[in-house]
Amino acid sequence: MSRRRSLEVIEQAEFVTISELVRLSGNRYSTLKYYSEEGILPFEQEESRLTRRYHRESALQRLKEIQEYKEEGLSIQEIKTRLLDKQE
Template structure:
């Protein structure tokens, strides 16, 4: 079992795990995993241990944007189209 990094370390890290994103955004693991599987939350995967790493700042901004769009009543499909159009 791996040890969790301290929140202060996570807040300064360039790359974070999905579990660390949960701590930073207060969004459920299953929700972030769904966003990842839907191609809405990009990641890099380290081949040696298959851990997905997310760019902290970019991911937090994207998660906040997705949350705001969901609160406006946008569907997942609409959000995916908006993300695709955004590039």
């Protein structure tokens, strides 16, 4: 197992792991995994057995958008629809 990167290093990194994103965002691991599986939190993964990598800035921005939609009372399905409509 690799050594855990310091928060200072994570805050400067272009890509982060899901565990590092948990530390940056304050969201639970299970929540971020669910968002990833639902397709509303994009990640990169070169091969099926490799770690998912999240672009730090865009992932944090997306989490902020999701939180705003949740505060409006939208369901995950409604949030997914809004985010997909926004991409088109």
